[in-house]
Amino acid sequence: MTVTIYTTQACPWCQVAKQYLKKNNISFVEKDVGRDHMAVRELINKSGQMGVPVIDANGQIVIGFNELVLNKILLDA
Structure with a gap:
């Protein structure tokens, strides 16, 4: 799966999203x-x-950090 995250350095939710992906x-x-x-x-x-953040997971776009949606897209796949 290809995952791209669009961020800025000042964005706290971007940091949370990156921590989620790493975890x-x-x-x-x-x-x-x-x-x-x-x-x-x-x-x-x-x-x-x-x-930001925006996460592109194989063409599925998630705007903001939404753990439930990310779990469904990334972990249930």
Whole structure:
């Protein structure tokens, strides 16, 4: 499974989301939209907005940190 998380350094929920992924041994690619302009475009194209965190798990987009949704997508797969 390919997992990408869009973050910023100042986002506390981004840190929580990354900790969740690490705790569950889910490898991911982090894209910091505060530093990477191409990542900003990707984020907007995928989610239609600029808020973070956004997690893309094989094309399933989760806006914000929602543990129940992430469990269903990532752990029940």
